[in-house]
Amino acid sequence: MRSRNLVAIGATVLMTMALAACSKSSAGTQDAAITQAVENKLNADPSLQGDNIKASTENGVVTLTGSVSSNAARAAAAKDAQVQGVTEVSNEIATTTAVGNTPAASGNQPSTSRRRAASGSEPPAAPAAPAPPATVELSAGRVLAVRLGQPLSSKTAQAGQTWQGTVSAPVRMDGQVVVPQGAAVSGTIVAADSAGHFKGRSRLVLRLTELQFNGESYDLASRERVFQTTSxxxxxxxxxxxxxxxxxxxxxxxxxxxxxxxxxxxxxxxxxxxxxxxxAPEVNLAAETVLDFTLSAPVKVVPAAGN
The missing domain is CATH 1.20.5 (Single alpha-helices involved in coiled-coils or other helix-helix interfaces)
Structure with missing residues (x-):
């Protein structure tokens, strides 16, 4: 009786082992079929041509390895692996970039600035700022010959009124033209007095205040020019x-x-x-009259030749 039980148990164990072996063999066959189906689909995908992708299957889980050139190709491979019988896809595919965009791996790789210089894409250097123009000083006591641009009369002029003129002769220093002939000038009428019928005198007082040439303007301070008639x-x-x-x-x-x-x-x-x-007589200065004005303070100007 006891021996019969032992025989029955042994038979059951052998049958279980045989069934497990058959099941394992069947699963292996199914994994192989899945792998083959995945590889066929990967090879047929035009977006993956030239990429190195390998597939393996174990118990319905497909593992993808290899490398592709873009994330889009990696996603396409994962999608192709979704064939019948697959329970899960493990996407271990690496994504590589173009050689020109790969960051330098060692000190032998050229720096970004050197690569730009080699490719001719280095931005041009900003031009150097021009040096400020040299100036010269017209000292106090310098005389400027001025040609009036309009007539002036003590009878009609008013204090504070502006008058215009031009430089009648160039101003030179060390053989260089500092102020050109024809440079614009302006001035102020300091006082204008018209004589009465019985006594008093006519008087006109002028001052030079500004000089302009080559697009620059300079403030001037000059001694007053006083013109008056007899008492x-x-x-x-x-x-x-x-x-x-x-x-x-x-x-x-x-x-x-x-x-x-x-x-x-x-x-x-x-x-x-x-x-x-x-x-009574009036002070009358005709247009084109040339008057000398003496500077009472120095002024720095950019020479006409320097511009």
């Missing part, structure tokens, strides 16, 4: 005296001593009346 009082006295003398002579001839006194008074009155209706 009106002296002329009044002279004319009244002459009128009185002439009147006295005429009165003496006409009526003796008493007539002389009367004639002198009348003559004086005549002289005064003539003076009252006589306009």
């Amino acid at each position: 009106r009082g002296n002329t009044t006295a002279q004319r009244v005296g002459i009128g009185a003398a002439i009147g006295g002579v005429i009165g003496a001839i006409a009526g003796g001593g008493k007539g002389a006194a009367i004639g002198a008074g009348a003559g004086a009155g005549t002289g005064t009346a003539v003076q009252a209706f006589t306009n």
Whole structure:
């Protein structure tokens, strides 16, 4: 009885082992079929031509190895591996980049700047900033000859009014033209006084304030130029005296001593009346008049030849 049980147990074990072996053999055959199907699909995919991809299967799990040139190709390979019977895809494919874009692996690789220089794509260097132009100084006491651009009169001019002109002769230093002839200048009327009928004098005071040439403007400080007529009082006295003398002579001839006194008074009155209706002289400067102005402070300018 006991021996029969042992025989039955042994038979059961042998049968179980045989069934397991058959199952294992069947699974291996199925994995091989899956691997073959995956490889066929990978080889047929035009986007993977030339890529090195290998597939293996174990218990329905497909493992992909190798390398492709892009992430898109890697994703396409994983999709191709989804054939019938696959339970899972393990995508171990490496992605490589173009040689020119691969980062340097050692010190033998040329640096980025050297590669750019070799390929001719190095951006051009920024041009050096030009050196500032040299300047020269017109010292205080330097005389500028100025040609008026308009007529000026003490009768019509007003203090604070601006006048225009040009440099009438070039200014040279060490044989170099510093200020060219024709450079624009401007100035200010400091004072303008018109004489009265009986006494006083006409006066016009000018000052040079600005110089312009070659697109640059320079502030100037100059001594004042004063133009005035003779005193009106002296002329009044002279004319009244002459009128009185002439009147006295005429009165003496006409009526003796008493007539002389009367004639002198009348003559004086005549002289005064003539003076009252006589306009006083004015200061008049015609256009194109050349005036010299002396600088009262130094000024630095870029020489005309330097521009």
